[in-house]
Amino acid sequence: MAEKQAKQNEKKVTPRSEDFAAWYNDICIRAELADYSPVRGCIVFRPDGFAIWEAIRDELDKRIKKTGARNAYFPLFIPQSFLQREAQHVEGFAPELAVVTHGGGKELEEPLIVRPTSETIINHMFAQWIRSHRDLPMMLNQWCNVVRWEMRTRMFLRTTEFLWQEGHTAHATREEAERETLTMLEVYRQFVEEFLSIPLIVGRKSAAERFPGAVETYSIEGLMGDGRALQCGTSHFLGQNFAKPFEIRYLDDQNQMQFVWQTSWGVSTRLLGAIVMAHGDDQGLRLPPTVASTQAVVVPIFRKPEEGEKVLAAARGALESLTQAGIRARIDDREGLTPGFKFNDWEMRGVPVRIEIGPRDVASGEAVLARRDKSGPESKSKASLATIADAVGVLLGEIQKNLYAQAKAAMIANTRKFDDYAQFRRHMEGEGGGGFADVYWCGNPVCETRISEETKATCRVIPLTSDGAAGKCMVCGESAPERAYFAKAY
C-alpha cells in the first residue's frame, strides 16, 4: 500500500499548496518548458517553452511596431567605460556584470562587458544619429539576450542569461517622452491581460525600486498562485540622465541646441514564469490558447483493430477540420499508451482542449471535449463531429477569458486594504501572508525600509489613478497623498 502510494507520487508533481517553489520547478521540467544547463543559472528553452516565447514575441512585436518603433540590433559586447558614464547606472549594474577580458588569445586593452541592458551602447549611437528635431522622435526596439550575474537564480524568473525585448526612444520634449513611457506601459498592460490572461495592477515605482538611471519607473505587476507579486514588465522615463553624459543633442526649430528626452521599456522571458505561476495547477501547466503551441489534442480511444480503423479515421477527420479552421491541433496516436496516460500527459503540458474520440462517439457522430481550465464533470462536454471546429473555436475563446477571470478573482481575493501597520504586519507574517496590501504610505523611504525589513513586503507600485482622497501613512501617521501597493515579491 505504501509502495503503491509512493509509486503514485512519482507520477504527480509536488502539490502546489505543499511547496510552491518545488511545484513550480516540477512544472517547468515536467511540462518540458525548460531544462537546467551545465552553466550555473542558465537554462535551456525546450521547444514547448520556446514556442510560448515565440508566440509572445510575434504578438508583442506587432503591437510595438504599431506604436511607431522599429526593430534594430545592437552588439552583445559593450566597452566597459560606457557603463561608467551614468553614475546610477554603473552603481546599479556593477555587481552583476559579466566581463570579457580576453579575445583571440590576448588580453584586451579595454574589457568588454556582456550587455546587462543596452542603454549605453544605443545612446552612444543615438548621439551620432540625432542632429535635428527632424530626426525625432527616434524609436527603436530590439529582441535580444542579456546577461546579469545574479546571485540566486530561478527558472525563467531570474536566470543569468535571459531573452527580452528592449525599446529605446528619444524625444524632443519632456512631455512627449513621458507620454511615450505611459503609452508603452499601457501596451504591456493590454498585452499581458488579453494575451496571457494575467490580471495586473499598474503604477509607478518607489525611488528604491526604480531602474538605475531612470527618473521614473513604471511597472505592471501580477499576482502569482502563492500570493507573491511578480513584475511583468517595466517602462522607464529616463529624463536627460543619459542624454547629457552621452551628449545626445539636437537643434530645435529655433536653432537652439537641446538635449533629448528619453524612455526605455522591456518585457522578458520572465513572462513564461508568470504564465506558469498564475495559471498552473496540481495537474500541470494551463496555457492560455493564444500562447499554446498545441491548442487542441485529439486522443483516439479503441480496443480492437476493427474499432481502431473507424476511430482513427474519425480522429483524423476531426484533426483535419480543426487544422482547416486555423486551430493548432494534433493527434496523439501513440501506440501502447492508455488513454488515461495521455490525458494526464497533455494536461501536464497545459493543452487547453482535449478531444476524446472512441467507438461510442463514432457511433453517435460525437466527440467528448475536455477543457483544461476546469476540472471534474464540468470540464467535459459533447460536440458533434460535423461541427467540431466551431465548438473548439468557441471553447478556446472561453478558456482564454476564463483563465483571466479565475486569476482576477484570485487577485481580488488576495488584495486587502490596511490602515493599521500592526495589522498589516501580522497579516504579512502570518500563514499565507501574501497578496497585495493596499495602504496609505507617505512616500518616505524610511517607512518603506521599515516595512520591507520587518515584513519582507516591498512597494510594488503606486497606482496611477488614485481615489483622490489623502490619508495618513500606515507606518508613521504623517499625511500620505496617495495609496501604494505592497507585497512580497519575486
Place this chain on the structure above:
RNA sequence: CGGGGUGUGGCGCAGCCUGGUAGCGCACACGCUUGGGGUGCGUGUGGUCGCCGGUUCAAAUCCGGCCACCCCGACCA
C-alpha cells in the same frame, strides 16, 4: 559571502555506523497484454559510487584535503 543540506546508471533513492568487488523504483529497449483517467507481466541495456590522496590483503563504506550543486538570506527583470 553567511547559515543548512546533498553528491551512488538518465531521474529518485538504499547500501556507509559494523570494509569483502553495487542494489531497488522510475525511465529506456524488445515481446506479449491492456486501452473512456497515469494497464499488467516477462526479458534486457545502462554505474571508474563527485575529485585527489591516505590507511588496509581488500574502500561506495574508515581518515585527510579539494570541488560541485541545491535550499534559506543579502542583490535583481
